[in-house]
Amino acid sequence: MVTTTPLEAELLELAGSVPDPELPVLTLRELGVVRAVHARGAGTVEVELTPTYTGCPAVEAMSTDIERVLREHGVREVTVRRVLAPAWSTDDITDEGRRKLREFGIAPPRVRTSPSGPVPVELGTTRTQQTGPDDHTDPVRCPHCGSAETELLSRFSSTACKALRRCLACREPFDHFKEL
Amino acid sequence: MTTTPAKDTAHTAAALALGDDALVLSHRLGEWAGHAPVLEEELALANIALDLLGQARVLLSAAGDEDELAYLREERAFRNLQLVEQPNGDFAHTIARQLYFSAYQHLLYGELAAGDGPFAPLAGKAVKETAYHRDHAEQWTLRLGDGTDESHARMQRAVDALWRYTGEMFQPVEGVDVDPSGLETAWLERVSEVLRRATVTVPDGPRTGAWTAGAGRQGLHTESFGRMLAEMQHLHRSHPGATW
Missing domain, CATH: 2.20.25 (N-terminal domain of TfIIb)
Structure with a gap:
């Protein structure tokens, strides 16, 4: 586990609060695509962003929005780095995110059922x-x-x-x- | 993306081969925009093309500058399989091409994702996308093959016509650490089973050796590829540095 400083946690929260450009009801945190924020010395921050699909065209808009929000918060230099591994999965969408999608x-x-624990049984056709x-x-x-x-x-x-x-x-x- | 050191030529060659497959097929599928039989297919083919374009961007960026590689190379410098450059033909031809290629690409990415080589991160991501591509192609193969007399005849013609291009997928590629014969066995099994269920006869023509196709990885391409490239590259070449 990599230790996160209070500043990094705060910036992660900010980056995660950016709405998804395609589905603005969701934040990037709820979508599960902001992986980490690293503070690299004075005023320089690197954000790790993972795409939902390799060719997702929204990634560029997400990067620009994250850069803008962090700059407004006083970060001088923001770099958004695209990470592929581990691959994003729809299981990374939070419960809150799922609820918002349904309302939208x-x-x-559906979440992949884990082998342990009770398995819900659907009745009816x-x-x-x-x-x-x-x-x-x-x-x-x-x-x-x-x-x-x-x-x-x-x-x-x-x-x-x-x-x-x-x-x-x-x-x-x-x-x-x-x-x- | 982090750039790959130029000295790793095997990795660069492999990234080019796999990247060109994705790029060229993406462009071919994009040609269906405005021409697909129904709106849902229009969206499906465009979405598959977009997935492939995303894979191509990652792979070509690992080999050099993605735009230069896509728009400024001559035909002989492309390393894609001849299968993916084949014209769309009728819808059955496009589906047969998808069936052959997506079955191969899904197996290949599955192997690469299981390893710890430089392609593992991309393959781990792309293998989940190609599962949907393969599913799409298989469902259509079943529907057309086991459909009307006309759709059956067209599906049969398409799988026969493209069969000779399928042997090239299982030639070893420098820098791709996967056993091609293992891939081929699994591919044949999968494709034969789908064709059988679709009531389509598995072609029995040659796939390798003399009189078959397949030198795309060496830069030799079929006649229609030049016209495809001309269309793909002309805007960039006519207006260097243009942006919007």
Whole structure:
């Protein structure tokens, strides 16, 4: 574990408070993409940012926003470094982030079930079709009406990180932040 | 990205080969914008292209200046597989190309991610993206192959036509520390199974040796590649340093 100074913790909090440029309901901290902040001597700070997808075009906007916020806070020199490993996963999205996504009308990614602990058992019919390469047992629920009966329309939606689905109960189409 | 020391030529060569695969296929998929059969496919192909472009940027940046490498190299300097430069053809051709390449790329990244070589961080990230690409190609192969007489015939034609380009994927690449024969076995198994389920006959033509294709890694490319490059590079070459 690398020790973090109070200043670094404060700057990490600031960098993490920047809204996601694509999904402004989420902060970068809730999305889980700001990995660390290192203070490198007087007024110089390095921020480690990880992309959701390798080609995510929002990374540049995120970097610019982080630089701006930290400069406004008096940091003279900000460098945002892109780190790939360990690879970002949708499990890095916080619970609060998931709640906000759902409120925004986007079905949040399902969390990979850990092998230990109780496994929730869904009762009733679930017509949820296959969602992607790894099959999850729990259904993708409609963010509008909460129904578990939803179907996949397209594996890729408005952005690479989302799939397009439709609710069979309320008939509304919706985006699903797919598991990665 | 941290720059790689120029002395590590094997790493640079490997980054170029894998980066060019991603870049060229990304451009080909981008050509579908405005032409895809349905809106959902338009978005899917563009998103797959974007993933590949992201991988290409990381890989080409490890080999040098990404813009110079993408826009200022001549055809003979590109190291991509001939498979990825093949024209889109009809939708079945694009899907067959995706099926062959995504199965290969997913296996390759899986191996690289499991190792501790210089490509492990990127591969660990990209392997999760290519799982979705492969899934997309397989679902379409099943739907077209096991669909109408027309879609079946087109899917069969497409897998037959591109078969001769698939042997090149399993030639050893300098700087890529993966056993190509192991990859090939796993690839054949996966692709054959999907084709079988799609009621498409697995092509039995030659994939290696005389009369087959595959010298892209040595800089020899097929006729249509020059036209693709001309389109990809002309803006940058006509307006050096242009930004927006």
